[in-house]
Amino acid sequence: AQSVSQHNHHVILSEAASLELGCNYSYGGTVNLFWYVQYPGQHLQLLLKYFSGDPLVKGIKGFEAEFIKSKFSFNLRKPSVQWSDTAEYFCATGGYQKVTFGIGTKLQVIP
Amino acid sequence: EAGVAQSPRYKIIEKRQSVAFWCNPISGHATLYWYQQILGQGPKLLIQFQNNGVVDDSQLPKDRFSAERLKGVDSTLKIQPAKLEDSAVYLCASSLLTSIYEQFFGPGTRLTVL
Numbered sequence: 199a200q201s202v203s204q205h206n207h208h209v210i211l212s213e214a215a216s217l218e219l220g221c222n223y224s225y226g227g228t229v230n231l232f233w234y235v236q237y238p239g240q241h242l243q244l245l246l247k248y249f250s251g252d253p254l255v256k257g258i259k260g261f262e263a264e265f266i267k268s269k270f271s272f273n274l275r276k277p278s279v280q281w282s283d284t285a286e287y288f289c290a291t292g293g294y295q296k297v298t299f300g301i302g303t304k305l306q307v308i309p
Numbered sequence: 310e311a312g313v314a315q316s317p318r319y320k321i322i323e324k325r326q327s328v329a330f331w332c333n334p335i336s337g338h339a340t341l342y343w344y345q346q347i348l349g350q351g352p353k354l355l356i357q358f359q360n361n362g363v364v365d366d367s368q369l370p371k372d373r374f375s376a377e378r379l380k381g382v383d384s385t386l387k388i389q390p391a392k393l394e395d396s397a398v399y400l401c402a403s404s405l406l407t408s409i410y411e412q413f414f415g416p417g418t419r420l421t422v423l
Contacts, residue, residue, distance in 0.1 A: 299351030
């Protein structure tokens, strides 16, 4: 079965710092990869997605992720975080008509 | 566009009691999902419907959990009897048939079993 693993479970950054959250996936044929985000008190929502093509994917709010096949990675990045980016971030993979989520990374941005 | 609706938002019950959760997906979304999210973990798929048929219920504890989606719209998830380890947030999500990996989530129901 396809799965993802997230390396950092809790990350604390100061505003304007750069962000990189790690995600590795297990190979299971066609690769469909996602990052979902849950802001405090809000619903889980899709941040960005990768199905094929350009390995650098742009999402909402200045986030991007890079699919590196040789490393089985799909890390999430943002050059300069804001306090409003405080949230929990989930890496996920899609296959066999279902989505499998990672354990999540809680990001806390300190003003 | 109205989002995925869930009720109740919170529920506290004692073990061995029964509980039911309701979900109304986004209009036009043929696929509906129920996830269980235990504290400190990612959402785990319990059951997936396509219209009113079950696509995947391999991780649903069928001895105590049941779900239905009558008429292919609303859905209910029931636990009977509840155990302490069922304490979790139960998330409902929906998607278009053509974009099953792009799921829209509801606010969830936080269940506490005492």
